[in-house]
Amino acid sequence: MIAFDNAHLSPLRSRxxxxxxxxxxILRAGGLVAMPTETVYxxxxxxxxxxxxxxxxxxxxxxxxxxxxxxxxxxxQLLDFVTEIPALARKLAAEFWPGPLTMVLPKSxxxxxxxxxxxxxxxxxxxxxxxxxxxxxxxxxxxxxxxANPFGRISPTTAAHxxxxxxxxxxxxxxxxxxxxxxxxxxxxxxxxxxxxxxPGGVTAEEIxxxxxxxxxxxxxxxxxxxxxxxxxxxxxxxxxxxxxLEAGLPSTSPGERLGLLAFxxxxxxxxxxxxxxxxxxxxxxAAANLFAAMRRLDAAGLSRIIARPVPERDLGRAINDRLxxxxxxxxxx
Ligand code: TXA
Ligand code: MG
Numbered sequence: 638m639i640a641f642d643n644a645h646l647s648p649l650r651s652r653x654x655x656x657x658x659x660x661x662x663i664l665r666a667g668g669l670v671a672m673p674t675e676t677v678y679x680x681x682x683x684x685x686x687x688x689x690x691x692x693x694x695x696x697x698x699x700x701x702x703x704x705x706x707x708x709x710x711x712x713x714q715l716l717d718f719v720t721e722i723p724a725l726a727r728k729l730a731a732e733f734w735p736g737p738l739t740m741v742l743p744k745s746x747x748x749x750x751x752x753x754x755x756x757x758x759x760x761x762x763x764x765x766x767x768x769x770x771x772x773x774x775x776x777x778x779x780x781x782x783x784x785a786n787p788f789g790r791i792s793p794t795t796a797a798h799x800x801x802x803x804x805x806x807x808x809x810x811x812x813x814x815x816x817x818x819x820x821x822x823x824x825x826x827x828x829x830x831x832x833x834x835x836x837p838g839g840v841t842a843e844e845i846x847x848x849x850x851x852x853x854x855x856x857x858x859x860x861x862x863x864x865x866x867x868x869x870x871x872x873x874x875x876x877x878x879x880x881x882x883l884e885a886g887l888p889s890t891s892p893g894e895r896l897g898l899l900a901f902x903x904x905x906x907x908x909x910x911x912x913x914x915x916x917x918x919x920x921x922x923x924a925a926a927n928l929f930a931a932m933r934r935l936d937a938a939g940l941s942r943i944i945a946r947p948v949p950e951r952d953l954g955r956a957i958n959d960r961l962x963x964x965x966x967x968x969x970x971x
Pocket of ligand 2 (some may be wrong): 783784792
């Protein structure tokens with residue numbers, strides 16, 4: 638048997654813990670920490686501190702009508718911040734938490750109105766990332782965290798993306814490596830008998846249906862009712878370069894145009910100055926994990942237009958197509 642000497646690991650280990658301790662202290666003092674999660678990096682603040690939450694809106698340039706997701710480390714911790722966890726929500730929590738599922742539940746008085754944009758409900762999730770959960774435990778606070786990007790822009794899936802976009806506007810960036818899932822959490826309303834998917838994301842509709850049966854999609858059908866998820870603007874996730882969706886082939890071009898291609902699977906890149914392939918073998922998970930970084934690389938390539946191929950509208954493909962459609966809407970000339 639070979640004896641394994643891990644003494645050399647201890648300085649590294651303690652640095653890791655020191656980083657989490659520093660981040661927890663910053664949060665407890667009302668500061669902002671960019672926190673890795675399995676979906677995208679979040680811009681975290683103490684959800685109970687209105688001033689800290691106000692800074693999140695300010696740093697992101699996010700309108701106040703768009704409510705934030707509150708992150709917790711356990712169901713136990715959640716009990717203080719919601720007044721009820723319906724049976725359907727408990728079932729889904731048992732199946733998908735920790736993980737990329739956000740549930741909209743009735744909020745307790747402890748959650749400031751600023752977090753929920755005045756709504757009587759709060760969106761909550763337990764993230765499936767070691768660093769995020771250790772930070773949540775260490776800080777011993779619920780953390781309000783939107784994606785750590787300027788409002789309407791591409792979500793960050795690495796620490797470097799956060800630094801590029803938010804720089805020193807955040808007090809600390811906790812580097813947890815590239816995000817495993819790569820698209821945001823699925824936001825659901827489970828107050829009724831049927832689960833309603835407000836935003837497709839990392840947990841697929843098919844996975845939810847296997848647990849609770851048929852789901853519905855989109856906002857509440859009542860046109861006079863409150864808007865179910867005010868943050869679901871048509872324009873979002875947008876690169877600076879105009880992006881359009883095209884099933885196949887080349888668009889008609891003007892002379893001198895430099896086109897980029899955001900392909901799902903391998904395809905000949907004829908006519909394109911630059912190509913990104915989300916998954917050469919056509920795997921939707923791999924495609925989701927690569928999506929935002931690929932959009933960023935194309936955005937930095939000096940192109941006049943990005944042509945994106947829609948992916949199959951199933952499983953994680955729903956979340957990918959949703960982001961592509963919003964990116965296309967967001968990059969129309971203003
Ligand atoms: O994966 C994620 O969800 C990431 C990581 C950091 O956890 N966070 C994230 O947050 O994507 P954000 O702020 O970019 O998106 C939150 C979404 C918005 O569409 C917002 O409208 C919706 O959640 N939301 C928040 N509170 C809500 C509420 N009370 N009712 C309905 N929708 C809500
Ligand atoms: Mg976002």
